[in-house]
Amino acid sequence: MVETIQWTTQxxxxxxxTRLPRETVFVTCRxxxxxxxxxxxxxxxxxxxxxxxAAMGMALGAAGADPASLDAEMDHAAETLAxxxxxxxxxxWAIERMKELYGRLRGRxxxxxxxxxxxxxxxxxxxxxxxxxxxxxHGAGLVPDGKTVLTHCNAxxxxxxxxxxxxxxxxAAVAAGKKIDVFAGETRPFLQGAxxxxxxxxxxxxxxxxxxxxMAGHFLKSGRIGCVIVGADRIAGNGDxxxxxxxxxxxxxxxxxxxxxxxxxxxxxxxxxxxxxxxIPIEQRPAAEVTHLFGVAVAPEGVAVENPAFDVxxxxxxxxxxxxxxxxxxxxxxxxxxxxxx
Amino acid sequence: MVETIQWTTQxxxxxxxTRLPRETVFVTCRxxxxxxxxxxxxxxxxxxxxxxxAAMGMALGAAGADPASLDAEMDHAAETLAxxxxxxxxxxWAIERMKELYGRLRGRxxxxxxxxxxxxxxxxxxxxxxxxxxxxxHGAGLVPDGKTVLTHCNAxxxxxxxxxxxxxxxxAAVAAGKKIDVFAGETRPFLQGAxxxxxxxxxxxxxxxxxxxxMAGHFLKSGRIGCVIVGADRIAGNGDxxxxxxxxxxxxxxxxxxxxxxxxxxxxxxxxxxxxxxxIPIEQRPAAEVTHLFGVAVAPEGVAVENPAFDVxxxxxxxxxxxxxxxxxxxxxxxxxxxxxx
Numbered sequence: 242m243v244e245t246i247q248w249t250t251q252x253x254x255x256x257x258x259t260r261l262p263r264e265t266v267f268v269t270c271r272x273x274x275x276x277x278x279x280x281x282x283x284x285x286x287x288x289x290x291x292x293x294x295a296a297m298g299m300a301l302g303a304a305g306a307d308p309a310s311l312d313a314e315m316d317h318a319a320e321t322l323a324x325x326x327x328x329x330x331x332x333x334w335a336i337e338r339m340k341e342l343y344g345r346l347r348g349r350x351x352x353x354x355x356x357x358x359x360x361x362x363x364x365x366x367x368x369x370x371x372x373x374x375x376x377x378x379h380g381a382g383l384v385p386d387g388k389t390v391l392t393h394c395n396a397x398x399x400x401x402x403x404x405x406x407x408x409x410x411x412x413a414a415v416a417a418g419k420k421i422d423v424f425a426g427e428t429r430p431f432l433q434g435a436x437x438x439x440x441x442x443x444x445x446x447x448x449x450x451x452x453x454x455x456m457a458g459h460f461l462k463s464g465r466i467g468c469v470i471v472g473a474d475r476i477a478g479n480g481d482x483x484x485x486x487x488x489x490x491x492x493x494x495x496x497x498x499x500x501x502x503x504x505x506x507x508x509x510x511x512x513x514x515x516x517x518x519x520x521i522p523i524e525q526r527p528a529a530e531v532t533h534l535f536g537v538a539v540a541p542e543g544v545a546v547e548n549p550a551f552d553v554x555x556x557x558x559x560x561x562x563x564x565x566x567x568x569x570x571x572x573x574x575x576x577x578x579x580x581x582x583x
Numbered sequence: 584m585v586e587t588i589q590w591t592t593q594x595x596x597x598x599x600x601t602r603l604p605r606e607t608v609f610v611t612c613r614x615x616x617x618x619x620x621x622x623x624x625x626x627x628x629x630x631x632x633x634x635x636x637a638a639m640g641m642a643l644g645a646a647g648a649d650p651a652s653l654d655a656e657m658d659h660a661a662e663t664l665a666x667x668x669x670x671x672x673x674x675x676w677a678i679e680r681m682k683e684l685y686g687r688l689r690g691r692x693x694x695x696x697x698x699x700x701x702x703x704x705x706x707x708x709x710x711x712x713x714x715x716x717x718x719x720x721h722g723a724g725l726v727p728d729g730k731t732v733l734t735h736c737n738a739x740x741x742x743x744x745x746x747x748x749x750x751x752x753x754x755a756a757v758a759a760g761k762k763i764d765v766f767a768g769e770t771r772p773f774l775q776g777a778x779x780x781x782x783x784x785x786x787x788x789x790x791x792x793x794x795x796x797x798m799a800g801h802f803l804k805s806g807r808i809g810c811v812i813v814g815a816d817r818i819a820g821n822g823d824x825x826x827x828x829x830x831x832x833x834x835x836x837x838x839x840x841x842x843x844x845x846x847x848x849x850x851x852x853x854x855x856x857x858x859x860x861x862x863i864p865i866e867q868r869p870a871a872e873v874t875h876l877f878g879v880a881v882a883p884e885g886v887a888v889e890n891p892a893f894d895v896x897x898x899x900x901x902x903x904x905x906x907x908x909x910x911x912x913x914x915x916x917x918x919x920x921x922x923x924x925x
Contacts, residue, residue, distance in 0.1 A: 262883040393797075424889075427873070427882070429771060429795035435874075435882040443883055450887040453771035453873060455735075455796035455829025459894040462831065487797025489804065490836055497835050531769070531795060532777075535879045540769070540777040541604040541785055545792040547766075552801040 243444075245290055245399050246297070248363050253297045255285045258399060262440040272305050273298040273318040280325040280332070283431065287400020288474045288510055289369050292331030295322045296362040299339035303358045308351040315343050327522040328483055328551045329474040330512045335365065369402035372507045372565040376406055377413025380470070380505055380563035384414035384421060388467025389450075391457060391495075393426045394485035395437035396472025396505065406505040407470040408441065410563060415447055422448035424466065426457055428485060430530040430548065454487050458494040469495045473506035473562075480556030480573025481518025486549055492558035501560040508564050511577055518553035526550045587632055587741050588639070590705050595639045597627045600741060604782040614647045615640040615660040622667040622674070625773065629742020630816045630852055631711050634673030637664045638704040641681035645700045650693040657685050669864040670825055670893045671816040672854045677707065711744035714849045714907040718748055719755025722812070722847055722905035726756035726763060730809025731792075733799060733837075735768040736827035737779035738814025738847065748847040749812040750783065752905060757789055764790035766808065768799055770827060772872040772890065796829050800836040811837045815848035815904075822898030822915025823860025824848075828891055834900035843902040850906050853919055860895035868892045
């Protein structure tokens with residue numbers, strides 16, 4: 242398995258996801274500004290992976306700072322990383338966790354601070370993989386045997402430190418001996434399904450069929466799909482789920498056809514401070530993502546474009562939310578809080 | 584306005600829709616085999632336009648045949664044209680209409696037969712435009728003023744001899760003074776929305792915003808969309824509608840959000856011989872349409888693909904069907920039959 246992100250002595254090394262599946266190219270970020278640029282440019286994407294990248298970016302911030310201006314540099318690193326993408330809450334969660342650690346260490350020898358921040362970022366990387374494996378254990382039982390699983394976007398190893406959230410559940414179901422295959426929606430405009438999910442699952446030998454996003458309804462109606470599993474970028478306190486644009490449509494179509502719709506996400510994706518999904522900020526991305534593909538124009542010059550990168554699926558369409566601490570079901574305002582508080 | 588299809592002394596001239604919007608190139612079909620190839624290769628597409636093309640192809644069949652083998656050649660032209668695309672019923676309707684005319688003329692001087700078939704094909708072209716304008720008159724009143732109309736695929740001038748079915752209704756609403764704008768779903772995999780609908784509406788100065796197909800649900804939920812209008816490739820006796828893949832999803836999402844979903848189609852698109860949409864054959868198109876865009880690979884080599892070109896929207900999601908003879912509403916098994924029988 243190719244590594245999505247790694248801490249190395251040269252810097253943070255990321256697999257460039259804008260160039261998959263045609264090229265397997267790695268990018269080395271030597272400071273937090275380069276990490277921020279990689280997140281904004283979607284060299285790395287997926288809420289948990291963005292969280293790990295931000296943590297490593299904060300560690301780079303300490304590593305590269307003049308000891309005399311460490312406070313200011315850490316503030317600036319946090320601000321720069323936080324300004325990259327607004328929707329995935331894991332970004333802010335990871336920055337906050339690193340800021341809190343820095344706050345506790347402030348005044349200690351700079352080498353000790355640097356080592357502690359690096360260790361914390363590497364620990365968050367390791368924890369993310371363990372969290373995904375736990376999600377797989379909790380979620381595998383939900384996947385019907387002998388049917389097709391539909392997923393949208395990429396909530397796989399490439400969207401995390403490894404193993405994946407939605408694809409982690411699928412991997413765990415396969416490992417448990419279930420005979421399943423996957424339908425991957427291509428996920429326009431950025432084609433994470435076509436470029437990343439199909440690539441990842443083919444590497445694992447899990448049978449995968451690529452469809453365009455607008456085919457999801459047709460196949461949900463056909464009776465072939467046993468369940469839908471997707472990831473999440475932010476989950477509000479009431480269970481509303483922000484995820485890649487198109488997720489809401491799949492959720493409605495799943496319910497209309499009696500197919501369970503599952504969300505797999507770590508506790509760090511929960512934002513219980515928000516009463517509902519209406520309060521989740523939705524990133525608007527450049528028009529060129531819609532009008533051009535690999536530099537080729539697919540629409541008339543000058544056409545107006547909307548490009549919201551995410552949508553919000555109301556909790557009533559969500560059959561269950563799989564986390565590393567267990568499976569939450571409606572009413573989510575109770576079940577999610579219970580998982581967080583314990 | 585650019586002509587979609589024209590009968591000329593050189594042959595049937597078609598605007599090559601595979602190359603829009605980047606190039607405005609015309610293709611001349613000199614015999615029925617070239618017409619069949621153009622239909623199969625989607626140089627021309629859209630149920631009504633395919634019907635007109637097939638009629639002109641039949642006329643070319645008579646024009647190019649050895650008088651001694653005219654019967655056999657007309658049979659072969661009909662078979663060749665009928666084998667191009669299975670879903671749009673207008674194709675078979677047009678071939679049948681030309682075959683019936685030929686049957687009545689059989690035995691007459693070959694020049695008379697050729698002239699009559701050419702005149703019939705040209706008349707079908709003229710009628711198609713008049714039919715679309717009538718649809719516009721009947722449908723314009725359904726379009727809410729001051730809101731956005733969502734459409735899918737291209738049911739415009741490019742899908743017909745001119746004016747369009749769904750876009751004809753939009754054009755008529757604009758001509759009637761309504762302040763509307765259009766959201767065009769890009770319509771993967773062939774991108775008829777991005778390449779054709781956006782291009783056509785921009786030429787007319789109708790404000791148009793391009794979205795990816797998976798954004799339709801998000802905007803239907805937002806309250807911005809006043810109604811959905813699409814065309815159709817075949818409508819069964821009970822009102823089930825076969826149309827471009829993704830139409831079913833839009834219909835479900837429209838109903839879920841209380842937005843009316845209208846279908847605009849000529850009487851020639853009705854297939855009352857079919858009790859329901861389950862009996863409509865759904866064309867499967869090549870995988871390369873999904874995996875490649877303008878020759879560029881967007882998915883891993885060798886990935887499995889499904890590529891149904893159409894889906895079926897059950898009649899219960901259809902708010903009304905606009906035809907040249909008036910507007911049909913549920914129960915469609917009665918209202919459609921009434922429109923046909925008169």
